[in-house]
Amino acid sequence: MTLISVEFALLWLASAILYFIFPLKYRWTVLLAASTVFYFWGGIGTGYFMLLTVAVVYLTARVLDKYNVEHKEYLKNNPDLTRDEKKALKLKNQKKKRVILSVGLVICFAFLVFLKYFNFLSQQTFGILGIFGVQAKAPEIDLALPLGISFYTLQATSYIVDVYRGKLRAEKNIAKVMLFVSFFPQIIQGPIGRFGHLAPQLYEGHRFNFTQFKYGLQLFLWGLIKKLTLAEYMGIIADEVFTNYNDYKGIIILIGSMVYGVQVYADFSGGMDMIRGVAQVFGIEMAVNFERPYFARSVAEFWRRWHITLGAWMKDYVFYPLSLSKAFASMGKKTRKVFGTYIGKMLPTFLASFVAFFLVGIWHGSSYKYVIYGLWNSVIISGSILLDPVYKKVLKKLKVNTECFSWQLFQIVRTFFLVSIGRIFSRADSLTASFAMLRNMFSEFNPWVLTDGTLYELGLTAREMFLVFLVIIVLFVVSLMQEKGMKIREALDKQNMLFQWLVVIGAIIFLMIYGAYGESFNAADFVYQQF
Amino acid sequence: MRTAIYERMIKMKEQLIKILAELRPDVDFENETALVTDGILDSFDIVSLVAELNSEFDITIGVDDLEPENFDTVDAMAELINELAD
Numbered sequence: 001m002t003l004i005s006v007e008f009a010l011l012w013l014a015s016a017i018l019y020f021i022f023p024l025k026y027r028w029t030v031l032l033a034a035s036t037v038f039y040f041w042g043g044i045g046t047g048y049f050m051l052l053t054v055a056v057v058y059l060t061a062r063v064l065d066k067y068n069v070e071h072k073e074y075l076k077n078n079p080d081l082t083r084d085e086k087k088a089l090k091l092k093n094q095k096k097k098r099v100i101l102s103v104g105l106v107i108c109f110a111f112l113v114f115l116k117y118f119n120f121l122s123q124q125t126f127g128i129l130g131i132f133g134v135q136a137k138a139p140e141i142d143l144a145l146p147l148g149i150s151f152y153t154l155q156a157t158s159y160i161v162d163v164y165r166g167k168l169r170a171e172k173n174i175a176k177v178m179l180f181v182s183f184f185p186q187i188i189q190g191p192i193g194r195f196g197h198l199a200p201q202l203y204e205g206h207r208f209n210f211t212q213f214k215y216g217l218q219l220f221l222w223g224l225i226k227k228l229t230l231a232e233y234m235g236i237i238a239d240e241v242f243t244n245y246n247d248y249k250g251i252i253i254l255i256g257s258m259v260y261g262v263q264v265y266a267d268f269s270g271g272m273d274m275i276r277g278v279a280q281v282f283g284i285e286m287a288v289n290f291e292r293p294y295f296a297r298s299v300a301e302f303w304r305r306w307h308i309t310l311g312a313w314m315k316d317y318v319f320y321p322l323s324l325s326k327a328f329a330s331m332g333k334k335t336r337k338v339f340g341t342y343i344g345k346m347l348p349t350f351l352a353s354f355v356a357f358f359l360v361g362i363w364h365g366s367s368y369k370y371v372i373y374g375l376w377n378s379v380i381i382s383g384s385i386l387l388d389p390v391y392k393k394v395l396k397k398l399k400v401n402t403e404c405f406s407w408q409l410f411q412i413v414r415t416f417f418l419v420s421i422g423r424i425f426s427r428a429d430s431l432t433a434s435f436a437m438l439r440n441m442f443s444e445f446n447p448w449v450l451t452d453g454t455l456y457e458l459g460l461t462a463r464e465m466f467l468v469f470l471v472i473i474v475l476f477v478v479s480l481m482q483e484k485g486m487k488i489r490e491a492l493d494k495q496n497m498l499f500q501w502l503v504v505i506g507a508i509i510f511l512m513i514y515g516a517y518g519e520s521f522n523a524a525d526f527v528y529q530q531f
Numbered sequence: 532m533r534t535a536i537y538e539r540m541i542k543m544k545e546q547l548i549k550i551l552a553e554l555r556p557d558v559d560f561e562n563e564t565a566l567v568t569d570g571i572l573d574s575f576d577i578v579s580l581v582a583e584l585n586s587e588f589d590i591t592i593g594v595d596d597l598e599p600e601n602f603d604t605v606d607a608m609a610e611l612i613n614e615l616a617d
Contacts, residue, residue: 092584162582165594165595166595167595298576300573301570302534304570304573309596315574316594316597319574319578320574320577320578320597321594323578324578324581324592324593324594324597329582332582345582346580349575349579352578353575385575
């Protein structure tokens, strides 16, 4: 079942009606039932892996919680312990907890690694063995990837790490843990929620609130517009350029990657709006996954605005633990001696960022192109930090005003360009194809393609181009208003009822006339649900 | 006694502001109230800052302490250092 389907609309409607009919205390069971119907709609398939993950995180969290409670009780009952005794006790407790946490994490990630990367790793290993004369057929598994595994694994593991860190108490009801892991709007493409923020909202019953209901529907509609009147059309151009990349050179390749950037933003953020809209109808506020990423003035800032919940997961569970680990601290001492204070101090942090971005890359899929995609971003971010002092000196010497609008615009365009280059790796069919595209892009400077009609040969008619342009303008204006702190739906709510209806009905009519339906479109699929 | 603790806190806060000013001379630390929440300090800044604070105050700031509320203001940071130093 996909977000854009009659089945989903009916499930949403039925679950919303039942949710508000049920007693407050049991409303969460409606969400669980809806999530189970959604997840197993196409049959059990490999869905049992999700159930296994639920069982593993449930048990792991319970054991960790038991250790946390025992430790606190002991400290409470022995107030005279010295600082050193307390420290030793804490370490001992942490050691026990670490074993339990490791078992839980290894099992959860083993499912993901096995199902998502086994075939790739097997092919690579046997390919290398072949070089050394060992000829054998690489073993492969023929199992469909469980729905949403890349998303729910991160969400589920964040829960047990947070319990390990003592930030959360473990949930005693396994059915409630299952709801947290499998909440139906979000399981396919996120946002990757945190237990502390999402779970209490799922478990407590919400009373019907007309404003929340209305806002939810409006957000869903806005997401649908982004998906059907922008992403789908942009996808046609991107598909053309990325599939037939050898037919194009210079600026067309650049346009293809930029268009893909807009497509994937409209597709993914549109999907997020729809998902958050579905949840808001139940009174549930899900994590924000996008904050107008194309207004970012550096690649680092871009990653703080793009797929925020994935970045935050990597930061909290990979980057920080690595950067602050003893191994990295001692590495820092050594690198300072070799490279001096500034570079030496930063190197371990860069390495931690490198690992985090490598994981972001392969999280998208089992292919070398994703590895390079992750590393490209890491190199740009680390490189810009490393060169920052030099950069500032040069700007000062050239007397560049870095406070004015034109400079900030330049930074935004530069970031968009750098991100677009990275996108070539993530979207191209293979790593070889992405390098060929880069070669083609820099092999010719052909600005005349912008005016000689070439753009109309990329799959969209002039009318469709105009439509896409119009939607981009609307998206830009809305984003700009949000960037200035305006809350669009609240502002709309303050207008006269007639105007509010005009806007909503206008949007629906626009969607019905110009939405990308029909055989040539596959609107049911979202880019990120394949990950 | 109270004066001694107060003086220790003042001294520690001065040291903290000095470290922060060296790390990010462009930020007005004394008046900012959402350093992490508003993205003024990014994750690279936080890691550098933690390393400095650990060595300067002989404490161990763990991953569990890296919550925005502990780093959003100078006072919150001072409180964290004080707590860990005890």
